[in-house]
Amino acid sequence: MQVEVLVFGQLVELLGASSLSVRLPRPATARDVFHAVLATLPNPAPSIPPLAFAVNRVHATPEAAVEDGDEVALLPPLAGG
Amino acid sequence: MRWPSCLLWRGDSVPHLTTERLRLDRLVAEVLSPERGGVATFIGVVRNHHDGRSVVRLEYSAYDAMAETECQRIVAEATERWPVRVAVEHRLGTLEVGDAAVMVAAAAAHRAQAFEACRYVIEELKRRVPVWKREHFAVGSMVWVEPAGAGAAGGNVPPDGAAR
Numbered sequence: 001m002q003v004e005v006l007v008f009g010q011l012v013e014l015l016g017a018s019s020l021s022v023r024l025p026r027p028a029t030a031r032d033v034f035h036a037v038l039a040t041l042p043n044p045a046p047s048i049p050p051l052a053f054a055v056n057r058v059h060a061t062p063e064a065a066v067e068d069g070d071e072v073a074l075l076p077p078l079a080g081g
Numbered sequence: 082m083r084w085p086s087c088l089l090w091r092g093d094s095v096p097h098l099t100t101e102r103l104r105l106d107r108l109v110a111e112v113l114s115p116e117r118g119g120v121a122t123f124i125g126v127v128r129n130h131h132d133g134r135s136v137v138r139l140e141y142s143a144y145d146a147m148a149e150t151e152c153q154r155i156v157a158e159a160t161e162r163w164p165v166r167v168a169v170e171h172r173l174g175t176l177e178v179g180d181a182a183v184m185v186a187a188a189a190a191h192r193a194q195a196f197e198a199c200r201y202v203i204e205e206l207k208r209r210v211p212v213w214k215r216e217h218f219a220v221g222s223m224v225w226v227e228p229a230g231a232g233a234a235g236g237n238v239p240p241d242g243a244a245r
Binding site for chain 2: 006007009010025049050057058059073075076077078079080081
């Protein structure tokens with residue numbers, strides 16, 4: 001299946017893009033999507049800040065199930081306000 | 082960087098995210114009504130220092146669609162918990178020292194509920210609304226802000242926060 005991944009903050013610079021599509025086998029979790037993104041990076045992978053996840057614009061745990069076509073966001077530490 | 086080119090709108094047609102200068106008078110006007118005698122407000126302002134370094138400006142960006150939705154959820158939660166009317170706005174883009182980055186207004190019949198609801202909205206916003214900022218220092222360098230106590234890899238926001 002294919003999911004759309006959005007990244008923000010310092011992750012945009014680390015990955016060189018603000019969004020990408022990744023293919024991965026189902027069933028898959030948000031954490032699996034993160035590892036699929038890491039796999040697209042050249043070695044050695046840059047250091048990644050602590051991340052949270054959102055699936056379809058709702059905060060999600062790393063174990064949250066991800067379906068084909070979902071929008072998965074990798075959120076570096078929030079810093080609003 | 083994501084700018085709010087396509088904003089979702091709150092019920093009264095005012096977005097929670099904006100690149101415009103924030104106006105407290107407009108926010109207060111939104112929550113005022115004849116039966117509400119207590120209005121509490123909070124303003125978060127760009128300060129000139131962080132961790133002992135001299136800050137000249139901040140650059141705010143957001144996951145626009147989710148940030149709007151999360152603001153709507155927080156406002157709905159506050160109005161469920163207290164008999165209040167609340168309004169919140171967060172500014173995005175480049176802000177100078179002294180600029181307001183976020184404003185909250187809460188109006189209730191009496192002050193206690195207004196203070197509590199105002200506090201709830203700003204605390205939940207900081208915890209849950211996907212906004213990031215990059216600090217530009219006087220010496221010319223810049224860094225993404227990571228709040229003290231940010232969680233370990235795998236989740237810095239309890240997902241249950243969004244469920245209610």
